[in-house]
Amino acid sequence: MKLSKESEIGYHAIRSGVAFSEDPDLLCLQIKGDSALDVLDKICPCDIFLQNGQMKHTLLLDDNGIPFADIYVCMEDFNTYILGYCKNADTLIEWINFRANTIEDYAIIDLMKTHFCINLDGPYSWELASEVFGSDILSLPYLSMLETNDFIVFRGGRTGEYGYHFLVPKPQKNSWLEKVKSQGAAYKIKQADKTALSQCALENFFFDLYKEGSYGLSPMELQLQWRLSTQKNEYPGASAIKNIKKTGWNQRMVCFISPEELNPNDKITYEGIEIGQVLSIGYSPIRGDYVGKALLIKPYWHSGLDGFYVNNVPVKTISAPSITNLSLKVSPYRNSYHTRKESI
Amino acid sequence: MQPELKIKIEQRENLLNRVRKMLISALHLNASPEELDPETTLFATGLALDSVDAVVIIVELEAEFNISISEEESMLALRTINSLVDLVLIKMKENETV
Numbered sequence: 455m456k457l458s459k460e461s462e463i464g465y466h467a468i469r470s471g472v473a474f475s476e477d478p479d480l481l482c483l484q485i486k487g488d489s490a491l492d493v494l495d496k497i498c499p500c501d502i503f504l505q506n507g508q509m510k511h512t513l514l515l516d517d518n519g520i521p522f523a524d525i526y527v528c529m530e531d532f533n534t535y536i537l538g539y540c541k542n543a544d545t546l547i548e549w550i551n552f553r554a555n556t557i558e559d560y561a562i563i564d565l566m567k568t569h570f571c572i573n574l575d576g577p578y579s580w581e582l583a584s585e586v587f588g589s590d591i592l593s594l595p596y597l598s599m600l601e602t603n604d605f606i607v608f609r610g611g612r613t614g615e616y617g618y619h620f621l622v623p624k625p626q627k628n629s630w631l632e633k634v635k636s637q638g639a640a641y642k643i644k645q646a647d648k649t650a651l652s653q654c655a656l657e658n659f660f661f662d663l664y665k666e667g668s669y670g671l672s673p674m675e676l677q678l679q680w681r682l683s684t685q686k687n688e689y690p691g692a693s694a695i696k697n698i699k700k701t702g703w704n705q706r707m708v709c710f711i712s713p714e715e716l717n718p719n720d721k722i723t724y725e726g727i728e729i730g731q732v733l734s735i736g737y738s739p740i741r742g743d744y745v746g747k748a749l750l751i752k753p754y755w756h757s758g759l760d761g762f763y764v765n766n767v768p769v770k771t772i773s774a775p776s777i778t779n780l781s782l783k784v785s786p787y788r789n790s791y792h793t794r795k796e797s798i
Numbered sequence: 799m800q801p802e803l804k805i806k807i808e809q810r811e812n813l814l815n816r817v818r819k820m821l822i823s824a825l826h827l828n829a830s831p832e833e834l835d836p837e838t839t840l841f842a843t844g845l846a847l848d849s850v851d852a853v854v855i856i857v858e859l860e861a862e863f864n865i866s867i868s869e870e871e872s873m874l875a876l877r878t879i880n881s882l883v884d885l886v887l888i889k890m891k892e893n894e895t896v
Binding site: 496709725753774775782 | 799800803806810811814815821828829830832833835836837838839842843845846873874877878881882883884887
């Protein structure tokens with residue numbers, strides 16, 4: 455389905471300027487105490503070597519090695535954080551406590567009970583963010599965080615553009631939002647809805663827990679092995695992952711394009727034989743065609759292949775990301791939204 | 799399977815494996831080729847490489863595949879393992895036509 459007018463306005467703001475969004479699905483847990491890092495080490499499939507202010511992208515796996523949470527783990531001043539997406543915070547806290555039952559001296563705080571998340575995304579989001587939240591934002595590298603008296607900021611994002619998640623105390627939510635909107639007027643800021651953010655994530659091949667994450671696929675099938683340590687042996691789901699690596703896997707998620715609208719679960723065929731299925735798909739206003747993720751069997755699971763069909767619609771696999779992000783060409787040291795026409 | 803597709807798949811698999819092995823060897827990665835998914839990003843997330851690694855990758859690709867890569871081409875190709883393979887394929891085709 456093509457984006458609604460409202461979603462498309464937000465989409466273009468993300469791709470060319472700045473967009474703000476409220477993110478009710480994002481969860482943020484703070485783990486405090488002397489054993490906070492031990493807790494992360496116990497539950498995460500990645501190596502927990504975190505420097506102060508650093509974030510790391512990983513997953514949480516069930517006993518079958520299937521991801522049920524798409525998270526960053528972060529550390530700042532000996533407090534650790536889990537930021538990301540999962541069904542709900544209470545279930546996650548219960549799961550962590552169960553898994554970390556031999557560890558003492560830690561406490562988990564659900565920050566979303568006291569805070570509200572405002573996202574800023576776009577090639578010039580760094581510029582507006584530094585005006586609204588302070589110039590320290592400019593010095594934040596990708597995958598780092600900063601905690602101040604007024605807010606906590608995580609530099610991440612799922613759009614392929616510069617992205618920031620600001621956690622502000624709930625009582626100050628409206629004043630921060632007003633500040634973002636009023637100072638954002640000079641950047642023609644727009645609000646991005648969930649559909650716009652989801653389309654950007656799809657174009658950049660970011661894992662979507664609520665879409666392809668609902669098919670019960672392993673990190674290998676999802677091309678997310680980089681979120682797991684190659685050396686760590688003990689974490690929830692480790693034996694299942696070891697087993698999959700040993701026996702191998704015969705299907706993999708790949709990026710594809712289609713000239714026409716298709717639906718999740720549509721069968722993909724080659725010479726009349728089923729070779730896979732559509733997992734997710736959305737219209738890309740920048741490309742002018744549909745971009746999707748498909749699960750294809752070996753040996754059809756490569757990018758750069760055509761001759762595949764969904765009903766009578768030809769589809770072609772491509773390498774991700776499906777677009778060239780403007781943020782690749784924008785530098786906080788050389789560029790500005792206000793002189794973008796001259797400098798880019 | 800049509801011979802044309804079969805050739806494409808074999809060529810892609812071959813190049814993908816060569817690029818994976820080159821990355822492991824040049825960057826001393828603690829992983830097997832199968833653990834490097836084709837859509838693994840090279841910088842920040844994924845392999846978490848830096849600008850020095852970027853130079854190493856380009857130099858190694860040029861040597862391994864006997865190709866020449868411009869700065870602009872490298873900017874677009876240095877995104878994922880698959881995008882490196884795409885660049886090598888384009889460059890090899892260019893070499894064939896010269």
